[in-house]
Amino acid sequence: MKIIVQFSDNETVLLNATPEETLFDAAKRQGLRWPIDCAEGVCGSCKCQIISGTVDHGFYTDEALTQEEITAGYALGCQTRAKSDLIVSLRMPLARLRRAAPPMLSAHIVRLDTVAKDTVHLVLQLNQPIEFLPGQYAKLKVPGSNDWRAYSFTNIPNHDQVGMLIRLLPSGQMSDYLRRAQVGEVLELTGPHGIFFMRDYSSPAVMIAGGTGLGPMLSMLQTLAADDRASAMQSARLLYGVNDAAEIACLDILEAVKKKLPGFSWTISVANASAQYRQGFATDLLDDFTAADVASTTFYLCGPPPMIDAGRAKLKNLGVSEEKIIYEKFIASQ
Ligand SMILES: Cc1cc2nc3c(=O)[nH]c(=O)nc-3n(C[C@H](O)[C@H](O)[C@H](O)COP(=O)(O)OP(=O)(O)OC[C@H]3O[C@@H](n4cnc5c(N)ncnc54)[C@H](O)[C@@H]3O)c2cc1C
Ligand code: FES
Structure with missing residues (x-):
């Protein structure tokens, strides 16, 4: 099957996909880094709009994709398989998706301030500056585990320090770590991730x-x-x-x-x-x-x-x- 992917910067890419491949798998095989997070149909990060053609939506939760969105033509790239040739729209510039996967970085805690009830502002010093779009997030590895948690950047991009505003949940893995964490401790992170970013600087x-x-x-x-x-x-x-x-x-x-x-x-x-x-x-x-x-x-x-x-x-x-x-x-x- 042929899949034409249209991007927000008016670029277009032609992919081919087998019936077994998800849109994400087909894109990955052909060197395109489709935005993805959970890869399980539960977060919605990989959403695209099917402009024409028919698809099998695969597994999805209501959180990730509502019936209303399906009616409007939306689909999850990590779950959806083409049943015919498709035209698909991704609301991202192609330039971003051709970049290499986000790097794995090391960081240490320089500040961990309680800024409101059950809420901390975590500031990390990175081993190298990170380029991100305002609104995007990093994934932090929970120390002592193989689990990762997503936290949005709070600061202006392109600094070697990044901030995160984090709510401490009762008995949450990362929350419990942050309750006892000390300045100087080292964390691993990857980023940037996500498609939530400022799109338009001129309109309200x-x-x-x-x-x-x-x-x-x-x-x-x-x-x-x-x-x-x-x-x-x-x-x-x-x-x-x-x-x-x-x-x-x-x-x-x-x-x-x-x-x-x-x-x-x-x-x-x-x-x-x-x-x-x-x-x-x-x-x-x-x-x-x-x-x-x-x-x-x-x-x-x-x-x-x-x-x-x-x-x-x-x-x-x-x-x-x-x-x-x-x-x-x-x-x-x-
Ligand atoms: C894209 C994205 C960006 C995000 N950005 C932010 C951000 O900027 N700031 C922020 O505060 N959060 C953010 N989050 C949420 C964040 O990633 C974490 O999910 C959150 O901090 C909880 O992580 P945790 O490890 O503390 O808790 P977890 O260990 O994930 O637990 C979450 C809650 O579930 C409960 N729980 C765990 N296991 C069970 C179980 N088996 N049965 C019943 N209950 C259980 C825990 O007690 C806890 O209250 C973001 C999430 C996403 C997807
Ligand atoms: S990446 Fe989470 S739903 Fe597809």
């Missing part, structure tokens, strides 16, 4: 963050604040939701961004009752938006899967098209 952006889903937004916002192109951006708005007011983190970084980016504003919602903040979920803040507000706006959503699903449903009701909704689900480790 609305970022919806749940809990530590704020992390990648901090990277995007600080990058915007340091970028001349951001002056063309009409506005950047952050809708930030937490369960409890004590979980609100990194307001100092938001204040610093605001000083450099006058069009930036943020609103906080707290699920539990709070005297100071609006009660509800981050996605409830979308109830204030009208169809006129969302025209030409790109939406970035990051956080727990139910928040992303609720946000996408609301945006769809407001008439926002799928291409304008960029999201990443913080799915628990597989």
Whole structure:
């Protein structure tokens, strides 16, 4: 079967695939690094859109691929097999997919600060600078195991220090390690990974963050604040939701961004009752938006899967098209 893959930079690649191969397998065999994470149909990182042709979707969870997305033509590259010739669209520039696999790096902890309830900001010194797009993430190896965990970068790219905003879960492997970790300890990481990154510097952006889903937004916002192109951006708005007011983190970084980016504003919602903040979920803040507000706006959503699903449903009701909704689900480790 012939598979034409179209990319966001208007490039096209022709692949051939056997009936047994997934789209990812066929791409890999022919030197194309299809974006992938779990390889098991549960994370959605490998999603593409089938423009024409028929496929077998294979295994997938609702978290990774909803029925609505299937109806709209979406499929998971790591699971999908072609049943006919296909035209497939990947919302990534081809240039990125021709690069070598992300390197394995060594890092040591230079800071591990508690910045809110059950939330730490981990800062790592790398053995070499890492090039990433604001919004992408690294995988950290849990010390003493062969397990890896994904954490989004919070800082501006291309530094030899990287930050991560991490929620400490009860009895989580990495969470338990971080509760006892000390400055100077060495960690292994790979990166960058992921397709959640700032797409457009000129049109308005609305970022919806749940809990530590704020992390990648901090990277995007600080990058915007340091970028001349951001002056063309009409506005950047952050809708930030937490369960409890004590979980609100990194307001100092938001204040610093605001000083450099006058069009930036943020609103906080707290699920539990709070005297100071609006009660509800981050996605409830979308109830204030009208169809006129969302025209030409790109939406970035990051956080727990139910928040992303609720946000996408609301945006769809407001008439926002799928291409304008960029999201990443913080799915628990597989
Ligand atoms: C793309 C991506 C980016 C991410 N970025 C971030 C980020 O920037 N910040 C962030 O905080 N998180 C992020 N995450 C989530 C992160 O990768 C981890 O999943 C999270 O930190 C939990 O890891 P852990 O090792 O502490 O817990 P795990 O060991 O994975 O356990 C998770 C929870 O499940 C429970 N559990 C484990 N095993 C069982 C069992 N057998 N039965 C019942 N319960 C069980 C644990 O008690 C714990 O509460 C991201 C996830 C993805 C997919
Ligand atoms: S890489 Fe395909 S669903 Fe995770």
